[in-house]
Amino acid sequence: MIKGLISYIDSIRARDPAPRSRMEILLYPGVWALFFHRIAHWLFNGRMYFFARFVNHFSRWLTAIDIHPGATIGKNFFVDHGFTVIGETSHIGDNVTIYQCVTLGGSNPTNGKGGKRHPTLEDNVIVGSGAQVIGPITVGERARVGANAVVTDDVPEGATMIGLKARSTLVPAETWLREFIPYGTPCDEPCEPTGNIERMEKLEAELADLRAELAAIRNEHSEMAQKCGTDN
Template sequence: MFDKLTRYLDSVRARDPAPHSRWEILLYPGVLALGLHRVAHWLYEAKLYFLARFVNHLSRFLTAIDIHPGAEIGENFFIDHGFTVIGETARIGNNVTIYQCVTLGGTNPTNGVGGKRHPTIGDNVIIGSGAQVIGPITVGERARIGANAVVTDDVPEGATMIGLKARSTLVPAEEWVREFIPYGTPCDEPCAPSRDCVEKLESELAALRVEMAELKAAIPTAEVARRSGAKRG
């Protein structure tokens, strides 16, 4: 058990350069929330729902992270910072990283039956801060969800999702094969299309300004020529 805890703390340290020791990682709210969730989930599976909820509420009070006791979470799960909500039927694979203010939310069933209504997150997924992943969708392995993205459809394996509503964007192979990308968003590629569009608009605006200046300069010349023609007449 100690070896398993050590491996987990080392996996967190590999994704976060801030801690100086494993002891420091033990104080992380995400680590504490996960530990309490393991207890709550065990109680939930034993059908001790009230006790499971009690542990859940205690965890939320201490960490500002709300993980429903029914959620199934794999190994080496890391919530960086906190303020995260994970619903009852969420399924999370191994080596998943979630940043602050993320919601793995559910849809409102119209037939009155709960069922599967929260996302399934594959192995090695990274979800950036503020992202909202909603409904009984599947996020494929090694997918990246960019900050503040809103995802309501299935995400293919290895895709990087950005925007509202989130769309897939291609990234270079050297970015895709990297084991870990902070916040799930490479620094350059996902923003390149919008940056190119802005640069194009700025170029067109500069050209229009030049044309306007030329037209303003030409107006007095045309007026002088008109008056000279009138006098000759």
């Protein structure tokens, strides 16, 4: 058990440069939220729903992280800071990182039906701060969801999603050769599809040609005006 705790703490330290010691990580709200969730989830699976909810509410009050007792969470899950909501049928794989103010929300809550309503995050996914991942979709392994993105469709393995509604940058995670990207957002790589860049370059070239033609027409008119004035 102690060895497992040390391994978990070291996995957080590998993703977060802020802590100066393992003991400091034990004060993280995300660590405590996961600890209480393990208890609540055990109670939930044992059909002790009231007690599971009680532990959940206490954890939310203490950590500002709301993880439904029914959510399934793998190894080395890390919520960096708080104010995160994870729904009942969410399924989270191993080594997943979520930053503050993220929602793993359900779709169509007004139909009164159960079943899978929340996202599945596969192994090594990173979700940036403020992102909203909604519905029974799957975020593929090693995918990154950028800050404030809204994701309502399946995310391919290794893709990076940005924007409202989120779109793929078409730059696979292997491009950076990095195992971990803070906040799930690359800051030194192109975030637009190559086709958009080519289209912009073409438009800029056309604009330069139009400016040259306009300058030539102005010079021609100026020469004609000067000639007319000389003839007079």
